[in-house]
Amino acid sequence: MADAALKTDTTEAMIASLSMPTATWAQPAREDALTRLRSMGLPERRDEYWKFTRPDTLTQVAAPKATALADDDAPMFDGVDRLRIVFVDGVFDAEASDDLRLEGITIERLAAADSDLHWAKGVYGVLEANGQTPVARPLAALNTAFATDGVLIHVTGKPSKPVNVIYIHKSDTSDVILHSCIKMDAGAEMTLLENGAAAARFNHVLEVEIADGASFHHIRSQGRDHERRAATHIFTRLGAESAFRSFTMTMNGQLTRNDCVIELTGDDAIAHVAGACVGDGDFHHDDTIFITHDAVNCNSRQVFKKVLRNGAVGVFQGKILVKAGAQKTDGYQISQSLLLDGDSQFLAKPELEIYADDVACSHGSTSGAIDEDALFYLRSRGVSEVEATNLLTLAFLAEAVDEIAHEDLREDMTARLGAWLTRRRG
Amino acid sequence: MLSIKNLQVKLEDEDKQILKGVDLEVEAGKVHAIMGPNGSGKSTLSYVLSGKGGYEVTGGSATLGDIDLLDMEPEERAAAGLFLAFQYPVEIPGVGNMTFLRTAVNAQRKARGEEEMSAAEFLKVVRAKAKDLKIDAEMLKRPVNMGFSGGEKKRNEILQMAMLEPKMCILDETDSGLDVDAMKLVAEGVNALRTEGRGFLVITHYQRLLDHIKPDVVHIMANGRIVKTGGPELALEVENNGYADILAEVA
Ligand SMILES: Nc1ncnc2c1ncn2[C@@H]1O[C@H](COP(=O)(O)OP(=O)(O)OP(=O)(O)O)[C@@H](O)[C@H]1O
Ligand SMILES: [Mg+2]
Numbered sequence: 149m150a151d152a153a154l155k156t157d158t159t160e161a162m163i164a165s166l167s168m169p170t171a172t173w174a175q176p177a178r179e180d181a182l183t184r185l186r187s188m189g190l191p192e193r194r195d196e197y198w199k200f201t202r203p204d205t206l207t208q209v210a211a212p213k214a215t216a217l218a219d220d221d222a223p224m225f226d227g228v229d230r231l232r233i234v235f236v237d238g239v240f241d242a243e244a245s246d247d248l249r250l251e252g253i254t255i256e257r258l259a260a261a262d263s264d265l266h267w268a269k270g271v272y273g274v275l276e277a278n279g280q281t282p283v284a285r286p287l288a289a290l291n292t293a294f295a296t297d298g299v300l301i302h303v304t305g306k307p308s309k310p311v312n313v314i315y316i317h318k319s320d321t322s323d324v325i326l327h328s329c330i331k332m333d334a335g336a337e338m339t340l341l342e343n344g345a346a347a348a349r350f351n352h353v354l355e356v357e358i359a360d361g362a363s364f365h366h367i368r369s370q371g372r373d374h375e376r377r378a379a380t381h382i383f384t385r386l387g388a389e390s391a392f393r394s395f396t397m398t399m400n401g402q403l404t405r406n407d408c409v410i411e412l413t414g415d416d417a418i419a420h421v422a423g424a425c426v427g428d429g430d431f432h433h434d435d436t437i438f439i440t441h442d443a444v445n446c447n448s449r450q451v452f453k454k455v456l457r458n459g460a461v462g463v464f465q466g467k468i469l470v471k472a473g474a475q476k477t478d479g480y481q482i483s484q485s486l487l488l489d490g491d492s493q494f495l496a497k498p499e500l501e502i503y504a505d506d507v508a509c510s511h512g513s514t515s516g517a518i519d520e521d522a523l524f525y526l527r528s529r530g531v532s533e534v535e536a537t538n539l540l541t542l543a544f545l546a547e548a549v550d551e552i553a554h555e556d557l558r559e560d561m562t563a564r565l566g567a568w569l570t571r572r573r574g
Numbered sequence: 575m576l577s578i579k580n581l582q583v584k585l586e587d588e589d590k591q592i593l594k595g596v597d598l599e600v601e602a603g604k605v606h607a608i609m610g611p612n613g614s615g616k617s618t619l620s621y622v623l624s625g626k627g628g629y630e631v632t633g634g635s636a637t638l639g640d641i642d643l644l645d646m647e648p649e650e651r652a653a654a655g656l657f658l659a660f661q662y663p664v665e666i667p668g669v670g671n672m673t674f675l676r677t678a679v680n681a682q683r684k685a686r687g688e689e690e691m692s693a694a695e696f697l698k699v700v701r702a703k704a705k706d707l708k709i710d711a712e713m714l715k716r717p718v719n720m721g722f723s724g725g726e727k728k729r730n731e732i733l734q735m736a737m738l739e740p741k742m743c744i745l746d747e748t749d750s751g752l753d754v755d756a757m758k759l760v761a762e763g764v765n766a767l768r769t770e771g772r773g774f775l776v777i778t779h780y781q782r783l784l785d786h787i788k789p790d791v792v793h794i795m796a797n798g799r800i801v802k803t804g805g806p807e808l809a810l811e812v813e814n815n816g817y818a819d820i821l822a823e824v825a
Pocket of ligand 2: 616617746747
């Protein structure tokens with residue numbers, strides 16, 4: 149029982165180091181989350197769900213130092229007309245942010261939304277709590293209890309432009325917990341763009357409630373900082389004929405754990421989640437996906453691609469759970485890694501659990517090196533080895549990047565991934 | 575132009591000698607054909623000349639003009655003007671045919687210190703050449719060789735050759751898998767490139783291609799060596815009688 153005691157100690161030490169923000173409408177949800185957290189305890193290496201990823205730097209009281217990268221790339225999403233909301237090391241930057249008013253949408257900040265009758269009561273901590281079974285996600289409960297800020301977005305119509313939350317990382321020691329909620333009314337549509345490393349250590353939860361016929365697009369880039377650590381969770385629940393599409397690009401980062409918990413509760417809904425990551429050296433990237441089909445004729449798709457070199461580690465844990473009665477489910481899952489040398493590793497655990505009989509689910513996981521024949525073919529046409537390798541690497545990532553519906557953004561992501569590869573020549 | 579002297583090649587991982595002293599001289603402006611039984615080493619010769627891995631040169635030399643080919647990376651050989659139309663063109667998912675062609679053309683130009691081709695100019699040239707080979711625009715948009723029929727792949731090789739304008743072209747069974755009309759197109763594509771300064775080495779099993787691309791010299795390769803060299807009539811002899819007589823004669 150020494151283990152359990154240790155777990156309690158770690159959890160209590162973390163709780164003691166944080167203070168719950170002052171009472172608002174969110175108070176009951178925060179208290180509940182704290183109770184959940186205490187009963188689950190923070191994750192440990194021994195936990196099955198953390199078999200491939202060491203959680204200790206995420207659960208220790210002080211965030212390990214992480215220098216902020218002087219980013220010389222053009223700002224992400226610069227070419228897109230968008231509404232910007234900027235956080236610097238987790239602190240809202242009003243100067244750098246745009247006016248939050250936009251037709252078809254109301255945007256507030258968690259830290260400023262003190263009205264007692266707040267709509268977000270029905271979302272905040274609710275989807276997170278819902279996503280705690282069958283697998284515990286204690287870092288998300290920690291987040292709900294102690295998040296200092298975030299955005300609350302209520303989408304009633306079809307806003308004319310995307311909302312872009314920009315997370316700037318400046319301080320070497322920033323330890324940030326942000327929590328955002330999005331409520332999509334029936335038939336509403338929005339695109340959420342997120343970018344930036346955010347902090348030395350970032351704990352982020354995004355809850356998205358999607359009503360019938362609504363459509364949510366999410367494109368995220370987690371910055372280029374080398375040392376930063378992040379644990380992010382997306383919880384979403386989809387109504388009938390609604391759509392959820394999320395793409396994440398990760399370049400660098402000592403530790404990234406991206407959880408995505410999707411529940412299809414209305415018939416004919418679509419959930420697509422994709423990720424492209426590139427890591428060199430001290431890089432550990434974990435995508436953990438849990439998709440529950442609990443309605444008829446829904447389609448889910450997971451496409452994850454990892455390019456690893458120089459000792460980088462990629463993890464994929466992806467599960468499709470098809471509940472009894474969720475007939476005509478179409479579930480697709482692919483996770484692949486491209487190992488650019490012999491030092492890198494890819495650990496994958498794809499799972500299917502199916503309780504309905506009329507379903508089509510497929511999953512595949514592969515790990516491989518650059519195709520020598522393709523490489524020679526390109527080189528025989530005069531393309532240098534480095535350039536040919538880059539072309540083939542981008543081609544490998546393309547299946548994930550192609551999940552982005554917006555062509556310009558797709559091209560932009562590809563260009564940035566190409567630039568990353570070029571910087572890492574040799 | 576292409577000068578191969580006593581070239582000996584074995585497999586890198588196996589103790590298996592494949593080329594056992596190949597001698598061959600292709601002059602600028604000439605078309606040489608190589609025929610020979612399956613497994614005699616024709617493709618191996620073409621791969622070794624273009625720098626494919628997995629082979630070890632144990633003796634001899636191969637030069638293009640005054641450049642020692644065997645010392646160079648595959649891309650350097652390409653920039654020096656060597657081109658191989660593959661017997662089995664490789665499919666590359668995710669890399670667009672156009673992107674590939676343009677990257678190749680510009681990489682070679684850059685390597686030679688020439689100016690890169692602009693996107694507009696490239697498009698114009700590639701469209702015209704594709705049209706000559708009856709390769710439609712839709713095919714150019716697809717990933718390299720993906721979903722191409724056997725004959726389409728071979729035509730795509732010739733398109734690449736036409737775009738890259740190499741000095742020395744090696745065609746490895748470019749005729750296999752082509753229908754009669756496609757064979758004519760490909761031959762026309764090759765003939766259009768026949769100039770004073772350019773040499774061709776055409777590997778084939780059939781006289782039919784040589785009806786369209788008239789060779790100056792025909793070689794017979796067997797068991798890792800050139801065993802006989804002659805004029806176009808040698809190809810006809812093979813077509814009519816097979817290799818038995820020739821092989822018996824040189825044994
Ligand atoms: N990488 C390899 N591994 C094993 N054997 C090889 C390899 N490459 C060539 N060989 C062998 O070397 C010999 C020559 O092969 P090559 O492909 O050069 O013949 P070819 O003359 O082109 O035949 P074909 O007319 O059938 O195309 C064959 O016996 C072949 O099996
Ligand atoms: Mg061959």
